[in-house]
Amino acid sequence: MSARVAVLAFPGSCDDRDALRAVALVGAEPVRVWHADDDLDGASAVIVPGGFSYGDYLRPGALAALSPAMAAVRDFAASGGPVLGICNGFQVLTEAGLLPGILRPNTHLQFRCEEVGLRVQHESAWIPGAVAGDILTIPVKHHDGCFFATADQLDALDAGSQVLLRYVQNPNGSLESIACVTNEAGNVAGLMPHPEHAVDPVLGSVDGRILLQGLIEQAAMLTLRDRSSV
Amino acid sequence: MNAVTRQPLHRSLGLTDGEHERIGELLEREPNDFELAVFSLLWSEHCAYKHSRALLAGLPTAGDRVLQGPGENAGVIDVGDGIAVALKVESHNHPSAVEPFQGAATGVGGILRDIIAMGARPIAILDSLRFGELDTERQRHLFARVVEGVGYYGNCVGVANVGGEVEFEPAYEHNCLVNAMCVGVLPAERLQKAGAAGAGNLLVLYGSKTGRDGIGGASVLASQGFEEGSEAKRPSVQIGDPFTGKKLIECTLELLDAGVIVSLQDLGAAGLASSTSEMASAGGVGLDVDLSAVPVREPGMEPFEIMISESQERMAAIVEPAAWPRVEAVCRRWDVDATVIGEVTRTGNLRAFHAGELVGDIPAAILTDEAPRYLVERTRPARLVDDPVSPGDVPKSDPSQALRALLESTAGASRAWVTRQYDQLVGSGTVVRPGGDAAVVRLTPSRRAIAISLDGNGRRTWLDPRRGGMSAVCEAARNVACTGARPAAVTNCLNFGNPERAEIGYELAEAIEGMAAACRALGLPVVSGNVSLYNEHDGRPIPPTPVVGVVGILEDAELAVRTGFCESGDVVLLAGAGDSAMDGSDYQKVILGEVAGRIPEPDLEHEHVLHEFLAAAAERGLLRSAHDVGGGGLAVAVAQSAIAGGIGVRVEEPGDLFGEGDGRVVVSARRGDVAALRGLATGIPLRRLGAVGGAEIAVGPARVPLSDALETFERALPKIMDGPA
Numbered sequence: 001m002s003a004r005v006a007v008l009a010f011p012g013s014c015d016d017r018d019a020l021r022a023v024a025l026v027g028a029e030p031v032r033v034w035h036a037d038d039d040l041d042g043a044s045a046v047i048v049p050g051g052f053s054y055g056d057y058l059r060p061g062a063l064a065a066l067s068p069a070m071a072a073v074r075d076f077a078a079s080g081g082p083v084l085g086i087c088n089g090f091q092v093l094t095e096a097g098l099l100p101g102i103l104r105p106n107t108h109l110q111f112r113c114e115e116v117g118l119r120v121q122h123e124s125a126w127i128p129g130a131v132a133g134d135i136l137t138i139p140v141k142h143h144d145g146c147f148f149a150t151a152d153q154l155d156a157l158d159a160g161s162q163v164l165l166r167y168v169q170n171p172n173g174s175l176e177s178i179a180c181v182t183n184e185a186g187n188v189a190g191l192m193p194h195p196e197h198a199v200d201p202v203l204g205s206v207d208g209r210i211l212l213q214g215l216i217e218q219a220a221m222l223t224l225r226d227r228s229s230v
Numbered sequence: 231m232n233a234v235t236r237q238p239l240h241r242s243l244g245l246t247d248g249e250h251e252r253i254g255e256l257l258e259r260e261p262n263d264f265e266l267a268v269f270s271l272l273w274s275e276h277c278a279y280k281h282s283r284a285l286l287a288g289l290p291t292a293g294d295r296v297l298q299g300p301g302e303n304a305g306v307i308d309v310g311d312g313i314a315v316a317l318k319v320e321s322h323n324h325p326s327a328v329e330p331f332q333g334a335a336t337g338v339g340g341i342l343r344d345i346i347a348m349g350a351r352p353i354a355i356l357d358s359l360r361f362g363e364l365d366t367e368r369q370r371h372l373f374a375r376v377v378e379g380v381g382y383y384g385n386c387v388g389v390a391n392v393g394g395e396v397e398f399e400p401a402y403e404h405n406c407l408v409n410a411m412c413v414g415v416l417p418a419e420r421l422q423k424a425g426a427a428g429a430g431n432l433l434v435l436y437g438s439k440t441g442r443d444g445i446g447g448a449s450v451l452a453s454q455g456f457e458e459g460s461e462a463k464r465p466s467v468q469i470g471d472p473f474t475g476k477k478l479i480e481c482t483l484e485l486l487d488a489g490v491i492v493s494l495q496d497l498g499a500a501g502l503a504s505s506t507s508e509m510a511s512a513g514g515v516g517l518d519v520d521l522s523a524v525p526v527r528e529p530g531m532e533p534f535e536i537m538i539s540e541s542q543e544r545m546a547a548i549v550e551p552a553a554w555p556r557v558e559a560v561c562r563r564w565d566v567d568a569t570v571i572g573e574v575t576r577t578g579n580l581r582a583f584h585a586g587e588l589v590g591d592i593p594a595a596i597l598t599d600e601a602p603r604y605l606v607e608r609t610r611p612a613r614l615v616d617d618p619v620s621p622g623d624v625p626k627s628d629p630s631q632a633l634r635a636l637l638e639s640t641a642g643a644s645r646a647w648v649t650r651q652y653d654q655l656v657g658s659g660t661v662v663r664p665g666g667d668a669a670v671v672r673l674t675p676s677r678r679a680i681a682i683s684l685d686g687n688g689r690r691t692w693l694d695p696r697r698g699g700m701s702a703v704c705e706a707a708r709n710v711a712c713t714g715a716r717p718a719a720v721t722n723c724l725n726f727g728n729p730e731r732a733e734i735g736y737e738l739a740e741a742i743e744g745m746a747a748a749c750r751a752l753g754l755p756v757v758s759g760n761v762s763l764y765n766e767h768d769g770r771p772i773p774p775t776p777v778v779g780v781v782g783i784l785e786d787a788e789l790a791v792r793t794g795f796c797e798s799g800d801v802v803l804l805a806g807a808g809d810s811a812m813d814g815s816d817y818q819k820v821i822l823g824e825v826a827g828r829i830p831e832p833d834l835e836h837e838h839v840l841h842e843f844l845a846a847a848a849e850r851g852l853l854r855s856a857h858d859v860g861g862g863g864l865a866v867a868v869a870q871s872a873i874a875g876g877i878g879v880r881v882e883e884p885g886d887l888f889g890e891g892d893g894r895v896v897v898s899a900r901r902g903d904v905a906a907l908r909g910l911a912t913g914i915p916l917r918r919l920g921a922v923g924g925a926e927i928a929v930g931p932a933r934v935p936l937s938d939a940l941e942t943f944e945r946a947l948p949k950i951m952d953g954p955a
Binding site: 196200 | 952
């Protein structure tokens with residue numbers, strides 16, 4: 001059974017089409033959810049994609065966090081549904097309070113597009129099969145990707161094993177080279193690198209597939225659990 | 231009142247007395263001020279190509295693949311599998327010199343809208359940039375801010391920036407060049423045109439509101455009705471809003487999918503004045519425009535201001551009245567303002583109304599077709615010489631040091647500092663990323679891909695404008711051929727000085743004739759282009775700088791060839807054998823410090839055969855790498871392939887190390903494939919140079935450890951721009 005994956009589309013989303021394509025490539029069913037809609041069209045997983053939602057006005061992700069579609073995502077996440085935020089999507093999820101921390105402008109104040117190495121911190125449903133120390137190669141492309149959190153938040157992230165990936169070489173000044181975090185419950189994840197741009201061998205690395213697999217497998221687990229509890 | 235307004239109005243607006251008189255003859259009456267303002271813009275060099283049109287007529291524009299040649303917003307070619315590709319390059323030099331960030335950003339915004347207007351989804355941006363040397367704060371600022379502006383707009387609209395070029399020459403210090411190219415895809419049967427049709431159909435303006443930005447020279451009119459000192463000080467450089475630009479792209483594509491658009495036009499230079507007159511003229515119809523219906527940013531805008539405003543992110547469409555509700559609904563869904571501002575008529579005239587009054591009434595064809603044409607005078611500049619610098623005149627320097635110096639120079643160093651500031655990947659099409667000879671972008675769901683290159687060389691063209699024009703076409707096409715693609719079409723941007731001077735007239739005419747000869751020999755139609763003249767400062771012109779964009783077709787994206795060497799033991803060969811010389815080379819500039827002589831004449835027949843060889847070899851999977859011998863000559867080309875592949879190389883008998891010229895490509899192949907490769911090389915020499923392997927780049931006597939070369943090449947621009955790491 002293939003999972004139905006909602007990809008949100010805000011005005012200014014750029015990588016929504018790439019995410020839809022990548023979802024189909026790994027064998028799930030992609031569905032586009034318009035920002036003004038307040039339901040997720042029966043999806044069992046959600047991707048909040050990259051781009052410049054609402055032109056990054058106010059702050060990256062700040063306006064998108066208030067959209068009807070994000071209200072639906074908030075409910076979906078509260079019920080344990082898997083949500084993956086990529087780049088601008090990560091910014092949206094932090095602005096929505098679904099993930100800890102914030103994304104600041106890169107410390108060098110430049111947009112940066114390049115392949116980065118990501119070191120796996122521990123095993124997780126988000127990266128099925130990967131073990132601590134594995135390196136994934138996935139591109140970043142952003143201007144505001146410097147992860148920042150308070151000392152207390154960082155302690156909590158460590159205590160809860162919520163840091164999934166750290167940069168091998170920090171491209172943006174992120175605190176403790178943090179590249180990917182989850183919420184406390186573990187069902188919401190956000191990262192600045194673009195797994196949907198690392199799925200097709202003709203275009204380069206395919207290391208991004210593992211994160212999409214993780215998303216889909218969690219969706220399948222959830223569906224099974226819901227079924228068995230009925 | 232300033233002194234400018236005391237002279238006759240038409241002169242303040244930049245029209246000559248002769249042009250003013252001609253307007254009176256054509257209208258059979260005196261134009262009013264509004265009409266004069268419209269004429270001054272439509273008959274400007276920028277809109278009417280007054281000094282270049284006669285010369286441009288010599289460029290070949292026909293070809294089997296051409297769906298749309300010059301004259302529309304962009305050229306369009308058929309690339310097979312039902313897919314068409316729109317392409318165009320345009321300059322934004324002067325705005326960028328005034329305000330580099332916004333100038334560059336709106337340059338990208340403008341070229342994107344040209345592509346959208348053809349009904350295409352933009353899939354790739356390339357930029358060709360020229361500045362002075364980076365040894366002053368001012369030049370570093372211009373360079374950094376232009377790159378930021380190009381990136382800002384392109385990144386935010388979600389169109390991949392896949393390549394281009396950057397050059398630094400003292401001659402561009404006061405006149406930087408910012409040329410932006412865009413390529414889009416559309417279903418071959420859905421080509422959109424600008425010509426209005428169908429009396430009674432509606433003229434719809436959609437996108438941003440209209441403000442007083444970009445009024446430019448015509449602002450002399452505004453000051454007339456005001457007290458001294460009360461004139462609004464408005465920027466003549468437009469401000470870009472990529473968020474609206476992005477919505478405009480998606481909204482337009484949705485409108486086209488819905489089939490509710492009769493014709494489409496973007497609003498660029500001269501705003502509504504130019505787009506409405508072109509729509510009317512191209513369609514052979516009239517247009518009535520109600521300027522009071524145009525949504526404006528501030529109250530009190532005068533009719534002429536609304537008519538010529540260059541506010542960004544606006545499009546105009548003709549729609550049937552019955553389709554208007556659907557158009558409105560799509561625009562509302564995207565939060566894009568859409569307003570009916572007029573209708574198509576049978577008059578053939580462009581009539582503008584404001585508050586119910588007719589403020590201007592001009593036969594549209596006069597504005598577009600009757601614009602004056604001037605034949606440039608040609609005087610050969612005294613600097614041009616007949617003979618190249620002879621090899622004996624070239625002082626010898628240590629080859630290893632020279633190679634290192636070239637890799638570290640602003641001429642030869644890696645451009646990654648620029649390209650890493652651009653989103654190269656959005657759209658999931660970029661098969662070959664920036665840094666090689668040409669980018670390769672696939673056309674999903676087809677297996678096909680296009681290769682794209684944007685190239686020019688002002689320094690070499692300065693030494694011989696005709697050969698420079700030829701060489702620019704050859705090099706851009708060769709870059710595309712290096713990926714295995716067959717070059718298919720050309721777009722060009724001609725950056726020159728003041729054409730009213732006979733020496734510039736000579737440069738312009740010669741360069742265009744050279745380009746035309748090369749295009750004909752290579753079978754390449756020119757499908758679109760742009761001319762930027764008057765690039766001068768204190769009477770000192772820029773070097774003649776034709777910039778050429780080429781799109782080529784690859785049958786299979788997976789067969790794309792890259793720049794870097796692959797594997798130890800692979801054989802390195804030189805394909806082709808054009809003349810090479812120090813004249814105009816990076817070596818002359820960087821090592822010798824003086825540019826002189828005459829560049830060799832490209833052998834156009836040979837060039838064509840070389841491109842065909844590369845395509846044939848790539849199709850059969852025989853090439854492990856291919857890299858054009860360009861700036862820095864053979865030594866630098868070999869070094870760049872080694873750096874890109876992360877593996878050393880040994881070349882025993884390179885011949886001319888640093889000389890430059892057309893017609894040569896460094897390729898590598900598996901040992902077992904060399905015989906098959908030789909079998910394909912009929913009509914061009916294929917000379918064994920050496921082998922891939924080791925930790926050193928050794929090109930004859932020029933030897934640099936690979937790690938040093940890599941560090942030198944990669945660190946050069948970041949060191950200058952960001953300081954020591």
